[in-house]
Amino acid sequence: MPFARTIAAEMAARPTLVKLPALVRWRIRRGMAQRELGEVAGVSRVNIARIEGGGETHPRTARLLAVALECSIDNLMAQPPTEG
Numbered sequence: 714m715p716f717a718r719t720i721a722a723e724m725a726a727r728p729t730l731v732k733l734p735a736l737v738r739w740r741i742r743r744g745m746a747q748r749e750l751g752e753v754a755g756v757s758r759v760n761i762a763r764i765e766g767g768g769e770t771h772p773r774t775a776r777l778l779a780v781a782l783e784c785s786i787d788n789l790m791a792q793p794p795t796e797g
Contacts, residue, residue: 730769733789737765739782754781 740750740761747765751758754777761778764770772786779786 731772731775731790732769733764733775735789735791735793736778738793739784739789743782750781754778
């Protein structure tokens with residue numbers, strides 16, 4: 714079954730991606746613009762906008778953003794409270 718091995722190998726080679734639903738909340742809490750956060754974290758403003766819009770990112774990028782925002786990755790991965 715070469716096809717099954719190919720899928721298994723591809724899945725094993727893919728890094729786990731994470732979502733950061735609280736990123737925008739933490740960025741605003743710290744009083745930072747996307748560009749400023751990007752400069753501090755070493756991540757492009759476009760990538761930050763993509764992540765804030767619901768895109769996934771690599772754990773390494775999540776770690777860089779958490780360090781720049783002085784919070785944990787878990788804080789960034791937490792679902793923000795709903796308003797209402």
